[in-house]
Amino acid sequence: MSSKTRTVDILKSCQILVIKIGTALVTQSDGSGVRQGWLDALAEDVKALRERGMQVVIVTSGAVALGRKALHIDMNTPPTAIPLEKKQAASAVGQYHLFHAYHQSFAHQGLELAQVLLTMSETENWRMHLNARATLGALMVQGIIPVINENDTISTGEIRFGDNDRLAARVAQMIDADAVLLLSTTDGLYTDHPGHNPDATHIPLVEKITTEHVKMAGDAVPGLSTGGMKSKVEAAQAATSTGIHLIIADGLEKHVLRDVFEEFKTRTTAFLAQKSTQTAKKRWMSAHLRPKGAYILDKGASKALKSGKSLLPVGVMALEGHFQRGDVIEIKHFNGDRLGMGLSAYSSDDAQKIIGKASDEIPSILGYAGRSELIHRNDMVLQD
Numbered sequence: 001m002s003s004k005t006r007t008v009d010i011l012k013s014c015q016i017l018v019i020k021i022g023t024a025l026v027t028q029s030d031g032s033g034v035r036q037g038w039l040d041a042l043a044e045d046v047k048a049l050r051e052r053g054m055q056v057v058i059v060t061s062g063a064v065a066l067g068r069k070a071l072h073i074d075m076n077t078p079p080t081a082i083p084l085e086k087k088q089a090a091s092a093v094g095q096y097h098l099f100h101a102y103h104q105s106f107a108h109q110g111l112e113l114a115q116v117l118l119t120m121s122e123t124e125n126w127r128m129h130l131n132a133r134a135t136l137g138a139l140m141v142q143g144i145i146p147v148i149n150e151n152d153t154i155s156t157g158e159i160r161f162g163d164n165d166r167l168a169a170r171v172a173q174m175i176d177a178d179a180v181l182l183l184s185t186t187d188g189l190y191t192d193h194p195g196h197n198p199d200a201t202h203i204p205l206v207e208k209i210t211t212e213h214v215k216m217a218g219d220a221v222p223g224l225s226t227g228g229m230k231s232k233v234e235a236a237q238a239a240t241s242t243g244i245h246l247i248i249a250d251g252l253e254k255h256v257l258r259d260v261f262e263e264f265k266t267r268t269t270a271f272l273a274q275k276s277t278q279t280a281k282k283r284w285m286s287a288h289l290r291p292k293g294a295y296i297l298d299k300g301a302s303k304a305l306k307s308g309k310s311l312l313p314v315g316v317m318a319l320e321g322h323f324q325r326g327d328v329i330e331i332k333h334f335n336g337d338r339l340g341m342g343l344s345a346y347s348s349d350d351a352q353k354i355i356g357k358a359s360d361e362i363p364s365i366l367g368y369a370g371r372s373e374l375i376h377r378n379d380m381v382l383q384d
Contacts, residue, residue: 188269293321
């Protein structure tokens, strides 16, 4: 089976597909407005997918770019060089124009849309994660297509996704999607930057992401977007590790979805999903982008966790960060390598008092009978 056939088969077998739209696809390069003709073609393609019985969720960029003119931000200024408050204000202006353009195109195809704005803090809180999941599910059941963007207006620099590649992967995990299709200005992963190295080779299929693939990815180049191949590979790592395929395709031309699904004129890179038996909560934990802290384990505790044991205070050498009971934190080997993620049964203040101690000493140290473990084995997920 060729890599192209494999990609088409993946996409055609999807029941739920998350499509991420890059800024450069949906906006004019001079900031003058939306590429409405491109959006019209996208709406036609999405309608065709819906007629196949496929659920589609869209994650879109473009709000900041569309608000630049009103905020007097030069189009040549890279997103990373724009002060946060100006970027947030530009998003507030541009988001209206962005969703209005989507509504116009999709209404012509008889498709109903819903605007959904998410922040990282919402998806990293279990209860809010479940609420967002329920909202998206209710929309999809009614045949309404969610159009999602990061809520730049209220997100702070410390708690942002940073780009919508990661947001798309997070949304896919949230709704148990089968695949993520990243549409951008590149047709996939290369052995080196094709603009700098004429001998760079396109990689159509990645069965399992390795450190070599991560090294091949470069940072974002100056322009309208905040991502780059690096963010796409990171999104692929997050998606594939939880059983979701991720595909990168060049989406600049109209009807890219039709071309990928039918004629396949567009070259792509497909990152294949890895087998995952994780529960929804463990997928949510493993996908955390901003854990609140960490427990540093000794050799004995690291070995015990790998054999299926819970994390006891006696095996923890130190902790990092400030966190509350129930927060997601990292579990680290003493050399700094990440072993996994888990829900702490104690706040950092209380945990600091009992680390290195036997569990039967907890009541006398804290003055109350807490749990015997810092992280129960059912509340942790370890890396392969």
